[in-house]
Amino acid sequence: MTVPPMVSSRNCEGCTMCCKLLSITELSKPRQHWCDNCEIGKGCKIYPERPKECVDFYCTYLLDIRIGEEWKPSQCRMVLTFEDHANRIVIHVDRGRANAWTKEPYYSQIKNWAVRAAAVRGQVVVWQGLDAIIVLPNTDKNLGRVRDDQLIITSEKRTPQGVVLDAVLMDRDDPRLSGLELPNHDDPRTVSTNRGETD
Template sequence: MATIVNGRNCEGCGLCCMVPAVIELEKPVGRWCPHCSTRKRCDIYADRPQECRDFHCGYLTVAVLGEEWKPSRSKIILTAELDGQRVLALVDPARPDAWRQEPFQGQLRAWAKAAVPHGGQIVVKIGHRAIVVLPDRDVDLGEVGPGDAIITEQRNTPAGPVLNAFKVPLDDPRVPKPA
């Protein structure tokens, strides 16, 4: 279980009750949970599903993130998947441009540069739309569904290596298989 950074809490923020899907509640992406009537806290907190109990956004658990990353301010929820190989920036669909504001876009780009040597990815999601942040540009993949995977590939060119991102079916042979 993730350790919460001392002094941080969810007070005044309920974005995780709207932006991601909650499978146990059949709550789709980008819609408010029916148990978050105030839009700031869970009405069934003591009895919330395990999926919700287990979730902690990056703001709560990553000490180097400043207060500007609190989702109620940034309109971005940071989380990770694929054993930390992919950082997700889940954006409030009411503020789809939030990730393009500074310091967020600059930090996402810096993380993208740092992710290249170990094959990591930085992906912005606005609803089901996915945008891969690469060191030199963004690649908008459009809607990415449950049968899709996101891969990045590097090509060597006369001008040097070029990184690109693609949406492919999950059964594509380029999709890494779980260990």
């Protein structure tokens, strides 16, 4: 993998939050548990031999200059990622500070992202501990635990008052999804998604 360009003033020093908040398939490490190989706040004890998932991972704070310093994961206890394949912003929140995303200066930014995502059929998902919350322009919906074989489906309904967005969990093999182009479900750090429309 080519190393993506990083914001020159940012690095992982003093931060190991992704080693807690994200799952690592190769290590059978679940979300929200510190990796056994992590020296918390310092780094990885097996750095040269760490799994490829870890080698390939860069949080959005490191990659995107538009993300403010307040998003430094070691400080805010949240890890931002952008999932290209699903056009989705994900905010992984430490369950020890589960409501952090609802506070300012974070919440208004997250809602702005939701408005912009809706315009391009993207999604904004908060992992609040083990629950997935989809953030929509008009509401935040807690979808609870999401199984690996489930998808978050965003729908839009045209009403006299305008377009109303909603989201539900559906099994990947649900016949109502036939005909929709579904993403590969090969990234254990993500919730798979697609978007359906209702009339």
